[in-house]
Amino acid sequence: MKNFLRFYLFLSLLCILFAPIACVDSFTDPALENTKQEKLIVDGLITTDLKKFSVTLTTSIAPLGKKTPDIIAFAKVKIVDDLKQEVELFHTSFGIYESKTAQKVIVGRAYKVMIELPNGEKYESSTELVKAAPAIESLKYEFVENNNLGGYKLPSFEVTAQIQDDPKNVNFYRLDWEHYQYLTSCRDRVDNELNYLVRTNCCEPCWFIKKSYGVIEVIDDNLFNGRKINQLVTNVPYNSRRPFFIQVNLYSTTEAAYRYWKKVKTQINNVGGVFDNAPSIIQGNVKNINRPEEQVLGFFGASAIARNETYVLRSTAPYPPVIPKLSKRAVIDR
Numbered sequence: 001m002k003n004f005l006r007f008y009l010f011l012s013l014l015c016i017l018f019a020p021i022a023c024v025d026s027f028t029d030p031a032l033e034n035t036k037q038e039k040l041i042v043d044g045l046i047t048t049d050l051k052k053f054s055v056t057l058t059t060s061i062a063p064l065g066k067k068t069p070d071i072i073a074f075a076k077v078k079i080v081d082d083l084k085q086e087v088e089l090f091h092t093s094f095g096i097y098e099s100k101t102a103q104k105v106i107v108g109r110a111y112k113v114m115i116e117l118p119n120g121e122k123y124e125s126s127t128e129l130v131k132a133a134p135a136i137e138s139l140k141y142e143f144v145e146n147n148n149l150g151g152y153k154l155p156s157f158e159v160t161a162q163i164q165d166d167p168k169n170v171n172f173y174r175l176d177w178e179h180y181q182y183l184t185s186c187r188d189r190v191d192n193e194l195n196y197l198v199r200t201n202c203c204e205p206c207w208f209i210k211k212s213y214g215v216i217e218v219i220d221d222n223l224f225n226g227r228k229i230n231q232l233v234t235n236v237p238y239n240s241r242r243p244f245f246i247q248v249n250l251y252s253t254t255e256a257a258y259r260y261w262k263k264v265k266t267q268i269n270n271v272g273g274v275f276d277n278a279p280s281i282i283q284g285n286v287k288n289i290n291r292p293e294e295q296v297l298g299f300f301g302a303s304a305i306a307r308n309e310t311y312v313l314r315s316t317a318p319y320p321p322v323i324p325k326l327s328k329r330a331v332i333d334r
Helices: 001-020 032-034 255-270
Strands: 039-049 051-059 078-083 086-093 096-103 110-116 122-125 136-147 152-164 174-191 196-211 217-220 228-237 244-254 286-288 297-303 305-312 330-333
Touching: 001 032, 001 051, 039 110, 039 122, 051 110, 051 286, 078 096, 086 255, 096 217, 110 286, 136 244, 136 305, 152 174, 152 244, 152 305, 196 255, 217 228, 217 255, 228 244, 244 255, 244 297, 286 297
Parallel strands: 039 297, 196 330
Antiparallel strands: 039 051, 051 096, 078 086, 078 110, 086 096, 110 122, 122 286, 136 152, 152 228, 174 196, 174 217, 174 244, 244 305
């Protein structure tokens, strides 16, 4: 029994460690529940960051008792730019294909992904032109109190990004954020026999990184071309008076990428309402070369990135945070 529990915990740890790596923007299309056949999902974003190019190939979850998508190994994958230069990607694990060395895209150049599956089917994305990303000039935060459905005030800190739009071109952007939390203890575990929470102090600097998975924010400069943008990023919860470190990432995108992620955002926000539109499968920018009518999911993108970060000083709030009471379980530090 103990060996089984150890094996189960080991598998759970693997899922936690590797699940976030599988894709840049994790998204499950609600409409997939109505499909009768598995569909290819291509997920990749290459940027001006110097790191390995990465593309993930999986299949959608079909009925007939399947609960998890299939990963695709043994495919031939390569990134091709507008100068016909190629970067080959190799399967590492979990359907992830990576270049052997660190790469980065160049502003002004265009890129696409080309795929050949083990069954001989060939796929190709549309070409993605990399535009420059304007700098995030500053990040500001403000203490706010919003009412929830029950009429109770929910205090938080509203974070906004100040961006100077380029007046020369029509621009499209996408935002996400990351929170870095310093950990004072690692490998916490519960001793049920003694009713103790056992904490082991970190032997070196350790951080918990929370990413804005499932949060999609896209921007079209149609209404403010050439002017400064004050864009809401997120609301930081007021559950502590400790500083909250946040890094905001701004991606330049093509119009095709903007329209795709806007549809995804709309579908996520609409799911569940009585009067919402029925979910539909969102077509990405990858097509079967010989059978263009085939539905392929996901999106391959190429972007420049601009970043900025700040500490949200939550101690500036006018009153202490309301923190839920913890159980009376004792704590042992080791």
